[in-house]
Amino acid sequence: MSIATAKKDLLASFKEREFREAFNLENVYTTICFQLRALREQREMTQGKLGNAAHMAPERISILEDPNAENKPTLKTLLRLAGALDVGLDVRFVPFSEVLLHSVHSEMQGLEVDSFDDELPALEQQIAFDVAVESLGVSHIGVTRASNNLVVLPRNVQYEFGARLDSSAGTPLVASPPIGVSGKNTSMSQGTVPTANSNANAAFVA
């Protein structure tokens, strides 16, 4: 599927208010149906097992996974399912650009979400990294992410840093971002967490 063409087609239809409102509704419920299935399969759960965890009949789970079903889940039901799956639930208003983007990237893998316990180690590392960067004491930090690299540049030395690299006058300190910052395969053990004693003018390059 050509993503760009699909977006162009949808955008043309979004100009009709009735279509975009209907699509908005379908986008919410279709996503919920398929994400529920993705989360259940990610955990290798049957509909019965998820039903037990959420205190619902397996038939109810089957209906919730069917985008054609007349009965749509309420927020209360979604929160119960979130509890059973140990994931968060984020309900918010968004621009249609986000609806459009989200609906053309519909891969099931993209709907998978780790449970809190599973994401905890990476989350702790991420926050430790953020705290360490904050503790550098620089009020305005510029962060650049490119592929698997994270470059943290204090803004007041960006030009100086570039000049230093060009002239090979200095070697930047090196640190890897934690899991979740720029790539799943990186870990803190591969690099150095910046500390409060780090040179505020240093650059961290993974």
Place this chain on the structure above:
Amino acid sequence: MNQWSFYDYIDERGTNPIEEWLMDKRAVSTKARARIQRILLQLAGTALWTRPLASNLDDYVGIVEIRIRWMNTQYRLLGFRGPDERQFSLLVPAIEKDNEFVPVSAPAVAITRMKIVTGDRRRIIEHRYS
């Protein structure tokens, strides 16, 4: 990367019966079209399609029906996996009423069109999500 790309059958006059059907508000309301297009987008990202959303037609080997309901209308899109890998060609639009396809010839027409498409890949065009 998406698992499937949808294509529409093109008839001998060069018209697209799938697109014509979808854009005909007497046949498919705007709200029904929104549901159909959104579900197709989701199926494009789903490797394994399951019942009741999709199923094989037992008496018409190779033909798959995508089942979409809006209000009291049971929309059916008949197609097949192909002609190439990760492609799904939409061949015939229909509705199901009292356990019968309308038009009743829809599955047979789908078989005919599947053979045409398999022999001539110019008889399909990428599905438009308008």
